[in-house]
Amino acid sequence: MEGEIRRLRCRACGRVRTEAVPWARPGSRLTRDLEDVVAWLAQRVDKAAVARLLRVAWETVAAIVIRVVREHLDPARLDRLIRPGVDEVSYRKGHRYLTVVADHDRAGAVVWAGEGRSAASLQAFYTGLGAERCARLTAVSLDMGAAYRTVTERHAPQAAQCVDPFHVVKAANEALEATRRRAWNEARARPTAKRPAGRPRADAPPPPRDPARWVKRTRRALLKDPAHLKASQRAVLAELRRSRSVLWRAYLLKEELRDLYKLPHPALAAGHLERWLAWARRCRIPAFVALGRTVRAERDRILAAVELGISNSKLEGLNSKIRLINHRGYGHHSAAAVISMIYL
Numbered sequence: 057m058e059g060e061i062r063r064l065r066c067r068a069c070g071r072v073r074t075e076a077v078p079w080a081r082p083g084s085r086l087t088r089d090l091e092d093v094v095a096w097l098a099q100r101v102d103k104a105a106v107a108r109l110l111r112v113a114w115e116t117v118a119a120i121v122i123r124v125v126r127e128h129l130d131p132a133r134l135d136r137l138i139r140p141g142v143d144e145v146s147y148r149k150g151h152r153y154l155t156v157v158a159d160h161d162r163a164g165a166v167v168w169a170g171e172g173r174s175a176a177s178l179q180a181f182y183t184g185l186g187a188e189r190c191a192r193l194t195a196v197s198l199d200m201g202a203a204y205r206t207v208t209e210r211h212a213p214q215a216a217q218c219v220d221p222f223h224v225v226k227a228a229n230e231a232l233e234a235t236r237r238r239a240w241n242e243a244r245a246r247p248t249a250k251r252p253a254g255r256p257r258a259d260a261p262p263p264p265r266d267p268a269r270w271v272k273r274t275r276r277a278l279l280k281d282p283a284h285l286k287a288s289q290r291a292v293l294a295e296l297r298r299s300r301s302v303l304w305r306a307y308l309l310k311e312e313l314r315d316l317y318k319l320p321h322p323a324l325a326a327g328h329l330e331r332w333l334a335w336a337r338r339c340r341i342p343a344f345v346a347l348g349r350t351v352r353a354e355r356d357r358i359l360a361a362v363e364l365g366i367s368n369s370k371l372e373g374l375n376s377k378i379r380l381i382n383h384r385g386y387g388h389h390s391a392a393a394v395i396s397m398i399y400l
Contacts, residue, residue, distance in 0.1 A: 164370025
């Protein structure tokens, strides 16, 4: 398709402007129909396959997706936002992250995404949302980081901040894993009986168990959901209980914190959490003492999540889909390309 397009020099800005045409988007050398086909295919197959099928460059496919998304992205998608959820997702090696905002009231649909995971990243979201729509927010689910919390307090002080249960349970698992590694190092430092040289006699007693190796093999039993434990893993927990191991106390502390989100009524959450904090403070397990201080600092936001029933579980599922989009495209050269594929 060929046509004569006028080019004008703007007196206001001094730049040369090209006349808009109905069959192509601004700044594009391709027709709208071709770009729509490319964007439709990019939803379903990787960009390399689209480039090979339609005989265009890989970079051209990425640029087309950005243009199509920019034109079709609904500016009113933020108007009904009342309870957003904020999370981060890695899209590239070298600590490259995106901040993703989803709507809890629309099945976790992504309404905004931006580059980075700092306070400035979420600041861009609130700036685009505007003061009027920020004032309508009633609850925001976040992680336990200080960056998102500070910006949310500045722009939506009336909204209840809720710490995502996933991050609380993750912190408990990390404390349990730190306790297990400490017990493993202590078991390695203790002297063990060496096995005598040569082949043992047939009636010889079995060699003593290596305590460090046994502690190392308790990891799956300690971290796994009790409802899905195998018989061998239940036996490991039973032995830890009989020996009154520090790992058994750490396991109980972890499970007791998880039970905070299984209570029959939200009104029981405050008392349950206070009992757990008192137990963690006097447990004499360094990792859980530190976790208790963190949980106490986030107490109000943790209880708000329990009372309102807000969780970033749908966002975590979206993060898996975002990683799948990134993997299917064999990586993306820019955050804008990944964000466009998310919106697409």
